[in-house]
Amino acid sequence: MTRSPLMVSLAICLLCLLLTARAQTPTIPRIALQGGSKARKAFSMTQTRNPNWKWRQIPVTALYAAPFLKHHLRMPEPLKEAVDELQMEVINRTSLVHERANGQTAVGTNGLYTFPVHIGKPAQTFNIMFDTGSGDFWVWSWLMPQTLTNGRNVYNATKSSESDRLTGQSFNVNYAQGSAYGVVWQDTVTVNGEYSIQGNPVECAQNVGGTNLPGLTGVDGIMGLNTWINDSEYPSPQQTWLSFIVDQYLPAPVFTVALVRNGVGTMDFGTIDAKKYTGSLVYTPVVPLPGWAESGYWLVNWSGFSIGKGSFNSTVHQVFVDSGCNLVLLPTSIARKYYAQIRGSWQQTNGFWMFPCAATTPTFTFGLGTSRITIPSNHMVFQVVDGGNCLGAVQEIEEDSYVLIGVPWLEALFVVHDYGAKRLGFALRPSY
Numbered sequence: 345m346t347r348s349p350l351m352v353s354l355a356i357c358l359l360c361l362l363l364t365a366r367a368q369t370p371t372i373p374r375i376a377l378q379g380g381s382k383a384r385k386a387f388s389m390t391q392t393r394n395p396n397w398k399w400r401q402i403p404v405t406a407l408y409a410a411p412f413l414k415h416h417l418r419m420p421e422p423l424k425e426a427v428d429e430l431q432m433e434v435i436n437r438t439s440l441v442h443e444r445a446n447g448q449t450a451v452g453t454n455g456l457y458t459f460p461v462h463i464g465k466p467a468q469t470f471n472i473m474f475d476t477g478s479g480d481f482w483v484w485s486w487l488m489p490q491t492l493t494n495g496r497n498v499y500n501a502t503k504s505s506e507s508d509r510l511t512g513q514s515f516n517v518n519y520a521q522g523s524a525y526g527v528v529w530q531d532t533v534t535v536n537g538e539y540s541i542q543g544n545p546v547e548c549a550q551n552v553g554g555t556n557l558p559g560l561t562g563v564d565g566i567m568g569l570n571t572w573i574n575d576s577e578y579p580s581p582q583q584t585w586l587s588f589i590v591d592q593y594l595p596a597p598v599f600t601v602a603l604v605r606n607g608v609g610t611m612d613f614g615t616i617d618a619k620k621y622t623g624s625l626v627y628t629p630v631v632p633l634p635g636w637a638e639s640g641y642w643l644v645n646w647s648g649f650s651i652g653k654g655s656f657n658s659t660v661h662q663v664f665v666d667s668g669c670n671l672v673l674l675p676t677s678i679a680r681k682y683y684a685q686i687r688g689s690w691q692q693t694n695g696f697w698m699f700p701c702a703a704t705t706p707t708f709t710f711g712l713g714t715s716r717i718t719i720p721s722n723h724m725v726f727q728v729v730d731g732g733n734c735l736g737a738v739q740e741i742e743e744d745s746y747v748l749i750g751v752p753w754l755e756a757l758f759v760v761h762d763y764g765a766k767r768l769g770f771a772l773r774p775s776y
C-alpha cells in the first residue's frame with residue numbers, strides 16, 4: 345500500500361479550526377515577547393518523520409468529512425448520511441470496517457510528518473504540526489489526564505526555569521468534532537533551532553474532546569500560521585508567533601510551503617527560494633470569507649478552470665488553500681466533469697470518488713487572473729488501496745460552495761504566503 349506523502353499538517357483536516365473564543369474586555373496586557381538576536385535572518389525548516397506516529401486505518405468517510413468539519417462547510421447529502429451512520433457505529437461499538445457506506449478504509453497519515461519545536465529551559469522537544477488554517481499555538485500538557493497524553497511528548501511548564509503563568513488567561517479552540525481548552529503559560533520557544541523567543545504564549549491543554557484530536561497519534565501540539573496578528577486567547581488575545589517573527593526577525597514578511605509526495609517537505613520563513621519552483625510566481629490577493637471576514641483563512645479567488653485539453657470556463661470560485669487537508673474539493677459539476685474523463689471511475693455510497701489506478705487521469709488547470717496553473721495528471725491520487733483501486737484526490741462539494749486545495753495538489757505547487765501584503769503566490773515545483 346502506498347501512502348500519500350504527507351505533509352505539514354495533514355492532520356488538521358481531521359480537525360477543524362473554528363476558534364470561538366473572541367476577546368472580551370482585556371485585563372491582561374499583551375506580553376512583550378523578546379528574542380535573542382536582533383539580526384533579521386531567513387530560515388528553512390524541513391519536516392521530520394514523527395517517531396511517535398502510529399499506523400492506523402481510518403474510514404474513508406472520516407477522511408472525506410474532515411475538510412468539511414475543518415472549514416464548517418455543508419456536506420453533500422450522501423456524506424452526511426454516512427457520517428451519521430459512522431457515529432451510530434461508534435456508539436454501538438461495532439466494527440467500522442464492515443458497514444455498508446463506510447467499508448473502505450485508508451491509512452490515517454495525519455501527524456506522520458511534523459516539525460521539531462523546543463520549549464522551555466532546559467529545552468523540552470515536541471513534534472508540532474504547522475497549520476495554515478488556524479492561529480493559536482497549543483500543546484498537550486502535563487495538566488491533562490494521562491490517558492490523553494500516552495505516546496506523546498508532554499509539555500510541563502513547571503520544569504522550565506523561564507516559564508510564567510499568565511494568570512486568568514485561557515484558550516479554547518474548537519474543531520467541529522473536537523476541541524482543546526486550557527490555561528496559558530509563557531515560555532521560551534525555539535523553532536528550528538534558529539532563535540529563541542522569550543515569553544512566547546504557550547497554550548497548555550487541560551483536556552481535548554471529540555474523536556479527532558485524541559486520534560492524532562504522536563502529535564504534541566499545533567502551531568497556527570493563519571493571517572491573524574493576535575491569537576484567540578481570552579480575555580486578552582496575545583501576539584502570534586508568526587506575527588512576532590515577521591515583526592522582529594524575518595527579512596521579508598513571507599513564508600513558503602513546498603510539500604513533497606512520499607517525502608519530507610519544507611517551509612521557509614522570510615525568503616522565497618527560487619530553486620523550489622519553475623516559471624514565475626503568480627500572486628493573487630487573499631479575500632475575506634463571506635460572513636466571517638476575520639477568519640484568518642488563506643482564501644483566494646480563482647478565475648476559472650479547464651480539464652485536460654478542454655476549453656477554459658471563466659467561473660469565479662473562492663478557494664481555500666490548506667496544507668492541513670488531505671483532499672481537494674471541487675463543486676459537484678466540476679468534479680463530475682473531471683471524473684467523466686476517467687474510465688471506470690465510480691462513487692462509493694458516501695459519495696467518495698474512486699477509480700482504477702491503471703486509468704489515465706487528465707490534468708486540471710485553474711486560473712488566477714489571466715494566468716493559468718496546471719496540476720499534472722500524477723497528482724490525482726490520494727492513496728492506493730487493495731485491488732488496484734485508487735482513492736481519488738479530487739472529491740465533490742456542493743455546487744454553490746467553495747473549492748479547497750489540499751495536499752495532493754500542493755505537492756505539485758510552491759506556495760508563497762505573503763503575510764505582509766496578504767496575498768498568495770503560486771508556481772509549479774520543478775519536476776522530481
Ligand SMILES: *[C@@H]1O[C@H](CO)[C@@H](O)[C@H](O)[C@H]1NC(C)=O
Nearest residue numbers: 431432433434435436437438
Ligand atoms: C445500534 O445498531 C442497531 C442495529 O444496527 C440500530 O438499530 C440502532 O439504532 C443503533 N443504536 C444507536 C444508538 O445508534
Ligand SMILES: *[C@@H]1O[C@H](CO)[C@@H](O)[C@H](O)[C@H]1NC(C)=O
Nearest residue numbers: 485486487488500501502503
Ligand atoms: C511536572 O514537573 C514537575 C517538576 O519537575 C514534577 O514534579 C511533576 O511531577 C511533573 N508533572 C507531571 C504530570 O509529569
Ligand SMILES: *[C@@H]1O[C@H](CO)[C@@H](O)[C@H](O)[C@H]1NC(C)=O
Nearest residue numbers: 370373374573574580581582
Ligand atoms: C492585538 O492585541 C493588541 C493588544 O491586546 C491590540 O492593541 C491590537 O489591536 C490587536 N490587534 C488586532 C489586529 O486584533
Ligand SMILES: *[C@@H]1O[C@H](CO)[C@@H](O)[C@H](O)[C@H]1NC(C)=O
Nearest residue numbers: 629630631644645660661662
Ligand atoms: C472573490 O469572489 C467573490 C465571489 O465570487 C466576489 O464577491 C469577490 O468580489 C471576489 N473578490 C476579488 C478580490 O476578486
Ligand SMILES: *[C@@H]1O[C@H](CO)[C@@H](O)[C@H](O)[C@H]1NC(C)=O
Nearest residue numbers: 657658659675676677678679
Ligand atoms: C462552467 O462551469 C460552471 C460550474 O461548473 C457550470 O455551471 C457552467 O455550465 C460551465 N459553463 C460551460 C460553458 O461549460
